[in-house]
Amino acid sequence: MTKIQNFDFNNDFPQDFTWGVATSSFQIEGASSADGKGPSIWDTFCLDRANIKDGSDGTVACDHYHRYREDVGILSSLGVDAYRFSMAWARVQPDGKGAWNEAGFGFYDRLLDELAANDIRAHLTLYHWDLPQGLQDDGGWLNRDTAHRFADYAHEVARRFGKRIEAIATHNEPWCTANLGYGNAQFAPGVADLKQSIQVSHHLLLSHGLAMRAMREASSPAKLGIVLNQWTADPATDSQADRDMAAFEYARSTQWFMDPIFKGHYPELALRGHGANAPQVRDGDFDIIRQKIDFLGCNYYFRSWCSAANPPLPAPARLGTTDMGWEIHPQGLPELLLKLKEEYPELPPVYITENGMANPDTVSGGQVHDPERIAYVRSHLAALKEAMDKGVDVRGYFLWSLLDNFEWNSGYSKRFGIVHVDYATQQRTLKDSALWYREFIAARRAGA
Incomplete structure (x- = not known):
């Protein structure tokens, strides 16, 4: 077995810092119609094979629905404190309204039992993009009523499971739901x-x-918050066009979701830029949106590189790119976090709820060597510690992802996991990055 030790950076994270890994329901569960589960918009989207790079779907995925005990065993072997996962809304309420599906809730009940038996804290996300198709048939997220159906769902989950879960996030990356689901x-x-x-x-x-x-009406003791994908926006040059482009990009992405939650309005720069496309907002909407949150989940993968040139100037990518073509830029993480701390005085404790890289991993001799991912995680943890040392209250880090999985419109062609999955056999193989992460966590506990 490969042994990897390379902890040569300022790694004195607090002893109570949470170390975890993350997944999402549609990407790993499979069992897409088992035990009364209804179809989601992703089940429907995958029916058109042209929508997915490799023509695949989530029918089986990692078969986590049937293999969750094995996967929790892997979590336990890694020594993580916590596991972030999402619930498939259509599994527990097939149409997104009306009757609850007890068999669906039963799966998450068993998963929570297994996590508790292994002393792993549960961090649940209510919505990770898999809207019940029944709600889509009624207009989906374009229909304001869907927001009320979501609240009904959240109340029921908190009522049933709120005392067994450490933290509940409402949404994962609503920017993606809106911009990738409805924008392009x-x-x-x-x-x-x-x-x-x-x-x-x-x-x-x-x-x-x-x-x-x-x-909160369900009296759940779990910490409640939201998970946003966020980035800095850097101008490619000092030109006014590039600076304006970067300012608008930051306003329409990061500030667009942060300002309503913490300031009770949308950023003026983004509203001006959207013009006639700006949303219809009813009186009292911002009073509803601006609820106190117990934590902010931040998903960080890259910065936005803004060039108004034609063709645009490419990002420098001094540390290379991931298999997704994303620039590796760890310094953007402390820059982002320090900016958020300055802009939002009410910023609650932060969790890095996703960070990781896609890499074209293969099994060789029963091992998966992925030094690029180890370097990626190390550099981002070093950058994260820099932000913490400068006063940002970060409580935990969740590596994306536990398993190779269905990477949305890329299908199974991109591998983000620290555990390799052979989709033909469902064989799990811990990559070198998983072994490194295990040793890293153990060293933190030992006070190294």
Whole structure:
């Protein structure tokens, strides 16, 4: 077995810092119609093979629905404190409204039991992009009523499981739901309409606020928050065009979701830029959205590189790119976190809820060597510690992802896992990065 030790950076993280890994329901569970589960918009989206790079779907994925005990065993062997996962709404409420599916809730009940038996804390995300198709048939997130159906769902989950879960996030990356699902049709439900995407973003924020209220009414002791994908936006040059482009990009992405939650309004720069596409907002909406949150989940993968030139100037990518083509830029993480700390005085404790890289990994001699991923994680942890040393209250880090999985419109062609999955046999193989992460966590516990 490969042994990897390389901890030569300022790694004196607090002893109570949470170390975890993350997954999402549609990407790993499979069992897409088992035990009464209804179809989601991703099940529907995958029916058109042209939507997915390799023509695949999530029917089986990692078969986690049937192999969850094995996967929790892997979690236990890694020594992580916590596991971040999402619930498939259509598994527990097949149409997204009406009757609950007890068999679906039974799966998550068993998963929570298994996590508890292994002393692993559960961090649940209510929505990771797999809207029940029944709600999509009624207009999906473009229909304001979906926000109220989401609140009903959140209340029921908090009522049933709230005392067994460490933290509950309402949404994962609503920017993606709106911009990739409705803005450019890369993701389900496959709509390309800028005005719709911006209205959807508002309904997602509204649903977050309504869900926060509903879960608090259920008296859940879990920490409640939201998970946002965030980045800095850097101008490629010092030109006014590039600087303006970067300012608008930051306003329409990071500030677009942060300002309503913490300031009770949308950023003026983004509203001006959206013009006639700006969302319809009803009186009282921001009062609902601006609920106090117990934590902010931050997903960080890259910065935005803004060039108004034609063709655009490429990002420098001094540390290379991932298999997704994303620039590796760890310094953007402390820059982002320090910017958030300055802009939002009410910023609660932060968790890095996703960070990781896709890499073209293969099994050789029963091992998977992925030094690029180890370097990626090390550099981002070093950057994270820099932000913490400068006063940002970060409580935990969740590596994306535990398993290779269904990477949305890329299908199974991209591997983000620290555990390799042979999709033909469902064989799990710990990569070198998993072994490194295990040793790293153990060293932190030992006070190294």
